[in-house]
Amino acid sequence: MMNNLFLIAGMEVQTWTYILVGITFAIYIGIAIWSRAGSTKEFYVAGGGVSPLANGMATAADWMSAASFISMAGIISFAGYDGAVYLMGWTGGYVLLALLLAPYLRKFGKFTVPDFIGDRYYSNTARLVGVICALIVSFTYVAGQMRGVGLVFSRFLEVDINTGVIIGMIIVLFYAVLGGMKGITYTQVAQYCVLIFAFMVPAIFISIQMTGNPIPQLGFGSTLSDGSGTYLLDKLDGLSTDLGFNEYTEGSKTTLDIFAITLALMVGTAGLPHVIVRFFTVKRVKDARKSAGLALLLIVILYSTAPAVSVFARTNMIETVSNQPYTAMPEWFKKWETTGLISFTDKNNDGIIQYVADESKNELIVDNDIMVLANPEIAKLPNWVIALVAAGALAAALSTAAGLLLVISSSVSHDLIKKMINPKITEKGELIAARLSAVVAVCVAGYFGINPPGFVAATVALAFGLAAASFFPAIILGIFYKKMNKEGAVAGMIVGITTMLFYMTKFKFGWFGGGEKADWWFGISPEGFGTIAMLLNFIVSVTIMKFTKVPPKEVQDLVENIRIPSGANEAVSH
Amino acid sequence: MKSKKDPKGYWRANIKYVLILLAIWFTVSYGAGIIFKDELNTIKIGGFKLGFWFAQQGSMYVFVILIFVYVKLMNNLDKKFGYDE
Numbered sequence: 001m002m003n004n005l006f007l008i009a010g011m012e013v014q015t016w017t018y019i020l021v022g023i024t025f026a027i028y029i030g031i032a033i034w035s036r037a038g039s040t041k042e043f044y045v046a047g048g049g050v051s052p053l054a055n056g057m058a059t060a061a062d063w064m065s066a067a068s069f070i071s072m073a074g075i076i077s078f079a080g081y082d083g084a085v086y087l088m089g090w091t092g093g094y095v096l097l098a099l100l101l102a103p104y105l106r107k108f109g110k111f112t113v114p115d116f117i118g119d120r121y122y123s124n125t126a127r128l129v130g131v132i133c134a135l136i137v138s139f140t141y142v143a144g145q146m147r148g149v150g151l152v153f154s155r156f157l158e159v160d161i162n163t164g165v166i167i168g169m170i171i172v173l174f175y176a177v178l179g180g181m182k183g184i185t186y187t188q189v190a191q192y193c194v195l196i197f198a199f200m201v202p203a204i205f206i207s208i209q210m211t212g213n214p215i216p217q218l219g220f221g222s223t224l225s226d227g228s229g230t231y232l233l234d235k236l237d238g239l240s241t242d243l244g245f246n247e248y249t250e251g252s253k254t255t256l257d258i259f260a261i262t263l264a265l266m267v268g269t270a271g272l273p274h275v276i277v278r279f280f281t282v283k284r285v286k287d288a289r290k291s292a293g294l295a296l297l298l299i300v301i302l303y304s305t306a307p308a309v310s311v312f313a314r315t316n317m318i319e320t321v322s323n324q325p326y327t328a329m330p331e332w333f334k335k336w337e338t339t340g341l342i343s344f345t346d347k348n349n350d351g352i353i354q355y356v357a358d359e360s361k362n363e364l365i366v367d368n369d370i371m372v373l374a375n376p377e378i379a380k381l382p383n384w385v386i387a388l389v390a391a392g393a394l395a396a397a398l399s400t401a402a403g404l405l406l407v408i409s410s411s412v413s414h415d416l417i418k419k420m421i422n423p424k425i426t427e428k429g430e431l432i433a434a435r436l437s438a439v440v441a442v443c444v445a446g447y448f449g450i451n452p453p454g455f456v457a458a459t460v461a462l463a464f465g466l467a468a469a470s471f472f473p474a475i476i477l478g479i480f481y482k483k484m485n486k487e488g489a490v491a492g493m494i495v496g497i498t499t500m501l502f503y504m505t506k507f508k509f510g511w512f513g514g515g516e517k518a519d520w521w522f523g524i525s526p527e528g529f530g531t532i533a534m535l536l537n538f539i540v541s542v543t544i545m546k547f548t549k550v551p552p553k554e555v556q557d558l559v560e561n562i563r564i565p566s567g568a569n570e571a572v573s574h
Numbered sequence: 575m576k577s578k579k580d581p582k583g584y585w586r587a588n589i590k591y592v593l594i595l596l597a598i599w600f601t602v603s604y605g606a607g608i609i610f611k612d613e614l615n616t617i618k619i620g621g622f623k624l625g626f627w628f629a630q631q632g633s634m635y636v637f638v639i640l641i642f643v644y645v646k647l648m649n650n651l652d653k654k655f656g657y658d659e
Contacts, residue, residue: 081611083630084608087629088607091633092637095599095637095641099596103648217631221622221627249626263604284659286645300635300637560581563585563588
């Protein structure tokens, strides 16, 4: 008996990972079989009867991607104060969503975002522009997710990264194709529970270890538990400046750029089709509002913990590696070296790791993604906690990928085929088309996951700029400006997304002559440029509108109608 | 039934709430967390510099509160104007 217990406690990380990942995958597949979609309405909007809490959890899981789970805390731990752009940007958007979009789009009561654009702007041109924008935004985003899945599989299950992507594809395919929005919603509820548990457990452990405070949000503002009476943040500021980095709590970006990036991320969040569409699944307008609040609350649990994890991980990392002999590095260091995410070149051949800001002297390169994935190992936590992080990271990546794939497949089957190419398609035919396009979308996403176009990491952040530049103004004007017409909206969306595409390809991929940081317009980075492109969209829309015909009476009546919460029918296709 | 209702009044009240809440949204995040960060950083609460705390913690908590205040205000407004269901 005792022997067995010791066996369990001492089980290897990999065994634990197989067990935990296996159990969670079995749950997801079980839910998918139980919640098969029988109609297009179930496939697109889960039948429109999801409770606000379930929708809040699903939205939170949908929203928190591999980037939030794996990369964000790591990015913050290297960026210090500047990391606030992600924290505020990716949460503040929900205020805009709850106050300006969700209730009205729910009242409008259709299946997709291009649906709203097409009906509100009474034109199939507008609908087509909407479909194209939705596809560009969703594909740039989903490729990064599949890559995240591959990364976790390759590190924790020690399979080839491509095999990892393929396993992930099969799982997503299974429940997205079978269950549509209904299957996705209920698996996302389960995935939220897995990912939040997996994120919080190590954070709480480490917070107790370092500061004695079990609440990480308070822990990183507390004094160290070593009895020195020094505040953790003061210590980290000291460590950072000693090594030549900026003070952790100060950051290095310009105020204008911080402002622009935060705004682009907020507005982009509110304009992302896979987030907006979640609010079509609840019953009433008031449920949509409440559900947005619950979603943000559930997201903030992770997002307020992330900056604490960043501080713990950064302090631990510096203390473990800085000025230590390479031969004395713990096991995790060697393991992560084989994945290439950490690398050491002994420039001065003294066998000691010099980790400093000065690039000519720095000998250690650490990838952002390690901070969360290796954090439990760095802090010497039990093996089951390390395995739990793998299951959580997979939950985060799969739930977001599934949500995006649904947007892609419904854009094709509903907006393109049903609304534009073949309006006479039967309900059954449309459902088959929806499932087929989901299959194609998974394959395309998997292709990008296996052959990442080099700029995947960069494009995930840029997807927000694209959403900000295209959808946000068109939807806001559509609700709050009755006189906005199709000419204005279409011109605005095209100018907005084209300018954004131009700027990001110029400064990120070197097209159109490329350019350096010094050439940035107004000193604004490509990540923050969505703000400028969005303003341009607003200006172009309003200007063009002034010189063209006002929208027809029925459209103006439609706008009056969506402003009133009562009488929201369940989402219908006419 | 419809004639008793006042959609214009309802919309005006809604816009007023939204503008007030968005003003707070802007003040905590862009104001306290970004523009006035350096001034606020001279104040320390526990180990946190205040500007840093608003940027990495405080503004997120305020965001959550803002949405729930909005939910409450709008539910009351729906009842007052007879749009509750």
